[in-house]
Amino acid sequence: MEFVSDQKLSGLKMFLDASTSPFHAVGNAKALLLQNGFSEVSDHGSWVSRTSHNFFIRDGSIIAWIEKDDLPSENGFRIVGAHTDSPNLRLKPFQKQSSGAFEQLSIETYGSPLLNSWLDRDLGISGRVVVANDPFEEVLFSSSAPICRVPQLAIHLDRDINEKGLKLNAQTQLVPIWADSTPNAPTFNEWLASQLSSDPDEIISWDLMLHDVQPSEILGAQGEWLASGRVDNLVSCYAAISALCDIEISDLEATPLVCLFDHEEVGSVSSAGASGNFLSGAINRIMSDLSPESRATALENSLCASVDGAHATHPNYPERHDLNHFVRLNEGIVIKRNANQRYATDAVGEALAKKTCENSDIPHQVFSNRSDLSCGSTIGPTTAANLGVRTIDIGVPQLSMHSAREICGVKDQEYLKVFCQSFFTDC
Ligand code: ZN
Numbered sequence: 001m002e003f004v005s006d007q008k009l010s011g012l013k014m015f016l017d018a019s020t021s022p023f024h025a026v027g028n029a030k031a032l033l034l035q036n037g038f039s040e041v042s043d044h045g046s047w048v049s050r051t052s053h054n055f056f057i058r059d060g061s062i063i064a065w066i067e068k069d070d071l072p073s074e075n076g077f078r079i080v081g082a083h084t085d086s087p088n089l090r091l092k093p094f095q096k097q098s099s100g101a102f103e104q105l106s107i108e109t110y111g112s113p114l115l116n117s118w119l120d121r122d123l124g125i126s127g128r129v130v131v132a133n134d135p136f137e138e139v140l141f142s143s144s145a146p147i148c149r150v151p152q153l154a155i156h157l158d159r160d161i162n163e164k165g166l167k168l169n170a171q172t173q174l175v176p177i178w179a180d181s182t183p184n185a186p187t188f189n190e191w192l193a194s195q196l197s198s199d200p201d202e203i204i205s206w207d208l209m210l211h212d213v214q215p216s217e218i219l220g221a222q223g224e225w226l227a228s229g230r231v232d233n234l235v236s237c238y239a240a241i242s243a244l245c246d247i248e249i250s251d252l253e254a255t256p257l258v259c260l261f262d263h264e265e266v267g268s269v270s271s272a273g274a275s276g277n278f279l280s281g282a283i284n285r286i287m288s289d290l291s292p293e294s295r296a297t298a299l300e301n302s303l304c305a306s307v308d309g310a311h312a313t314h315p316n317y318p319e320r321h322d323l324n325h326f327v328r329l330n331e332g333i334v335i336k337r338n339a340n341q342r343y344a345t346d347a348v349g350e351a352l353a354k355k356t357c358e359n360s361d362i363p364h365q366v367f368s369n370r371s372d373l374s375c376g377s378t379i380g381p382t383t384a385a386n387l388g389v390r391t392i393d394i395g396v397p398q399l400s401m402h403s404a405r406e407i408c409g410v411k412d413q414e415y416l417k418v419f420c421q422s423f424f425t426d427c
Helices: 006-018 022-035 188-195 231-245 278-286 292-300 347-359 380-387 410-426
Strands: 039-041 053-058 061-066 077-083 088-091 102-104 107-110 123-132 136-142 177-180 203-212 217-219 225-228 255-261 303-307 333-336 364-367 390-395 397-399 406-409
Touching: 006 022, 006 225, 006 231, 006 410, 022 053, 022 061, 022 123, 022 136, 022 231, 022 255, 061 231, 061 278, 077 231, 077 278, 077 380, 077 410, 088 123, 136 203, 188 203, 225 231, 225 410, 231 255, 231 303, 231 406, 231 410, 255 278, 278 380, 303 380, 303 410, 333 347, 333 410, 347 364, 347 390, 347 410, 380 390, 406 410
Parallel strands: 039 053, 077 255, 077 303, 303 390, 333 364
Antiparallel strands: 053 061, 061 255, 088 107, 088 203, 102 177, 123 136, 123 203, 217 225, 225 406, 333 390, 397 406
């Protein structure tokens, strides 16, 4: 495969740039699904008269699936799971902080961001705001321009920073500035209300967060890498949704389902997270007219691919990797193994993942962490435990994981979409 054309990457780049919060990722996935003939079902209405192509949203999570009429229900599901959230800085509920010279934003960290990566970036604000409207209404908000910045201390005031390393206190040293302290400076609620063409008194609450406004970019001597915020894990979200949208219904032997969860970066325990009942509840409703026996058989015959970022071997820190499991950008799908079940792939799953890659003529690599370092995790193990479904953990290799700006290989994101298509129809 040649390096991927800019035109081919434009859909992913638009998705990355526009999905500045989990709520925006869900909104953009919804837009793609609607363009491709999917309809929304809700928690409140009946699902009995649903069509073949459906999706279901709960806060920052979305499930989409296709049902084929003449398919034996016992064939089960082919589930591709990913997550919509990324580590970042989030706005606290009460915003009134001033140094005397600057108006500042009260923030807390979400997940495990590389704190240094948030310094000296032009930052926007996005998320959802709840406004008063009999009794209230959720409004998506994303500032079109940069509004704040976390300025790093100048080297002249921190002379040995390059020798001693950078340590940041999240309460006192990551506090963004967003206005000069002048008598005319707006309060945060006044500013937000003006952005929403609303009244400050109508703003009740928010789930707001910061994002780097720099758009995604192709880089490298041959245009081989994609740099962006939220590569982990919106690259997987986009591949999964686009693969689902491109399915020919006649190719289906099982029910394809995509589940994009919020709250993976903080452990998945929430009503919309992978440890909650969001997915199992939806699957129960989809199978509501089956006998208990048929439901059990359907789950027994189902498979799940948990798709999430994987660590490429870092050229400057080879000692942080198990070099028997060398992972390169643009060298294909990474199959993740961990004996302690931080990843759900077992030997049978690894074989299935390799077969799926080989069937679609895409390369694969196998990752295993150094034995003396603690391993990351994904939605894979918790989804496998909740559903009792064989699950594989795979993903696209990347560098700078959990930085405000990460990079991955342009070929790999294309391989991932092909993998998802093959997983839905041939696995
Ligand atoms: Zn991730």
